[in-house]
Amino acid sequence: MAERERLTENFEKEIVQRIVRNLLDIQILRLIQTEPMWGYSILKKIEDKYGIKIRHGALYPLLNSLETKGFLQSKKEVQKGRIRKIYEITPKGNQLIQSYYNVLKQQLETAHPRDKEGM
Numbered sequence: 104m105a106e107r108e109r110l111t112e113n114f115e116k117e118i119v120q121r122i123v124r125n126l127l128d129i130q131i132l133r134l135i136q137t138e139p140m141w142g143y144s145i146l147k148k149i150e151d152k153y154g155i156k157i158r159h160g161a162l163y164p165l166l167n168s169l170e171t172k173g174f175l176q177s178k179k180e181v182q183k184g185r186i187r188k189i190y191e192i193t194p195k196g197n198q199l200i201q202s203y204y205n206v207l208k209q210q211l212e213t214a215h216p217r218d219k220e221g222m
Contacts, residue, residue: 116154123153128169129203131162132196135175141187142166166190174199 123130134140134148142162150156169175174196177188192200 120153120155123149123155126203127157128165128174129200131165132169132174132192132200135190136192136197136200139189139191141182141189145190169196 130149130153131145134145134152140148142159145166146157146159146162166175166177170177170190172195173193175190176193177190179186180189181187182189
């Protein structure tokens with residue numbers, strides 16, 4: 104791989120990690136939108152997908168906040184002999200994700216013309 108390609112790949116990885124860290128709530132909603140899941144599975148998916156480790160002490164207050172705001176709902180289920188709190192996205196959570204996509208699209212569409220040439 105050429106040096107330029109490696110740099111581009113490293114920059115892209117860094118940007119993705121920054122987005123995930125700074126917009127963790129939205130990234131969690133995006134994960135849960137694909138399938139309902141419990142806390143530990145969220146931690147593992149974020150680590151596997153984005154290379155970011157999140158502490159339990161950071162995740163669970165965030166999940167509780169998202170649930171309190173109506174973006175998630177939870178229910179307790181028995182899975183593999185254990186009681187797990189399964190989180191599902193709500194219609195309000197889906198609306199938040201759609202708003203996120205709309206803002207990203209607007210940002211890309213209003214990019215400086217020279218920025219578009221480099222794409």
